[in-house]
Amino acid sequence: MTNHYIDIPDTPLMEAARWGRAVMGPAEFIYPHAKGWVINSLDKPYNLTQLTVKRLTAIFRSPLEVSPTCTTSWPERLKTQRTIPWDLLGPLIHSPVTTTKDIHSWFKCILHRGMAVRRVFPMDGNSHCRLCDTFIERIEHFADCSQLRTTFEPFIKLLRDMGITGQFDDATRLLGCTPSAHDLTYTPLPNGPFSLLLILWKFIILGLTEVDTNNTKYSADKVWRLTLTRMVERCNALCYTHQLRVRRAMIRGTTPPNPSKLTKTLAPIARVDREGHFHYSQSFVMLARQHLGDNLRLEQAPQLPDAASKPFSSTIAFVKATT
Numbered sequence: 001m002t003n004h005y006i007d008i009p010d011t012p013l014m015e016a017a018r019w020g021r022a023v024m025g026p027a028e029f030i031y032p033h034a035k036g037w038v039i040n041s042l043d044k045p046y047n048l049t050q051l052t053v054k055r056l057t058a059i060f061r062s063p064l065e066v067s068p069t070c071t072t073s074w075p076e077r078l079k080t081q082r083t084i085p086w087d088l089l090g091p092l093i094h095s096p097v098t099t100t101k102d103i104h105s106w107f108k109c110i111l112h113r114g115m116a117v118r119r120v121f122p123m124d125g126n127s128h129c130r131l132c133d134t135f136i137e138r139i140e141h142f143a144d145c146s147q148l149r150t151t152f153e154p155f156i157k158l159l160r161d162m163g164i165t166g167q168f169d170d171a172t173r174l175l176g177c178t179p180s181a182h183d184l185t186y187t188p189l190p191n192g193p194f195s196l197l198l199i200l201w202k203f204i205i206l207g208l209t210e211v212d213t214n215n216t217k218y219s220a221d222k223v224w225r226l227t228l229t230r231m232v233e234r235c236n237a238l239c240y241t242h243q244l245r246v247r248r249a250m251i252r253g254t255t256p257p258n259p260s261k262l263t264k265t266l267a268p269i270a271r272v273d274r275e276g277h278f279h280y281s282q283s284f285v286m287l288a289r290q291h292l293g294d295n296l297r298l299e300q301a302p303q304l305p306d307a308a309s310k311p312f313s314s315t316i317a318f319v320k321a322t323t
């Protein structure tokens with residue numbers, strides 16, 4: 001109460017046009033009305049007051065947007081009729097497990113086919129693979145190269161040990177998806193192995209580059225040692241951040257963070273319990289211990305049982321109903 005009174009003139013009251021909470025003036029003198037016009041160029045209609053710089057940028061950008069060429073070139077390169085689920089692969093690329101530096105090499109060199117392969121840039125006139133020296137070096141050859149088999153075998157074995165069944169082909173090694181047994185599509189790998197694959201590619205690309213630039217011998221052991229060191233670092237970082245949030249919630253008496261999102265991010269490599277403890281799969285810990293030995297520093301609670309007996313993607317058996 002201000003005890004301040006205003007005399008309203010004896011004139012007809014007019015409806016006010018508003019922009020958010022602000023009054024623009026009498027509605028009949030304002031044009032265009034903020035809520036009378038909508039933009040239909042986006043995912044849903046937005047009126048003028050809902051336009052932000054981000055939405056306006058999206059509208060101006062939309063006529064110039066085209067699908068990345070990789071979405072059409074990869075099925076041709078892989079000689080497959082199967083549909084690659086780009087919409088499902090996209091959200092997997094940026095994960096809390098990895099940073100931009102972890103995914104950038106794969107994103108640029110493999111996904112967008114930017115790698116300087118010898119087919120395009122021959123080394124002293126030789127366009128054969130820098131490892132096997134048998135086939136023309138193309139990006140898709142790396143998935144098949146006999147010299148890279150020892151690099152990919154531990155990854156495929158890890159998938160099988162963690163209960164991921166089915167066939168694994170070049171698309172699994174290059175793009176992180178497996179051919180579906182039911183139709184002509186591919187299914188993305190679960191989040192944890194997908195992130196591990198991108199880190200693996202980071203160090204494969206580093207190793208391949210060093211062969212041609214430093215004349216260094218490619219070593220699958222070195223690639224795996226670096227890959228698992230990085231993966232363990234990132235897992236420990238997630239563990240530390242999550243446990244910090246759990247402790248903060250306990251001190252403040254607030255709701256602790258939900259571990260299900262983090263579990264999905266790492267599944268099936270690790271599971272996070274309500275207390276914020278990380279339980280890793282036995283297969284992953286065995287692989288990490290094999291390559292890191294006593295240098296393995298994984299913040300972990302008791303391990304998960306081996307999931308090999310429980311397929312990751314099980315089929316539904318339909319039986320005839322009985323009355």
Ligand SMILES: [Zn+2]
Pocket residue numbers: 129130131132133134135141145146147
């Ligand atoms: Zn080769």
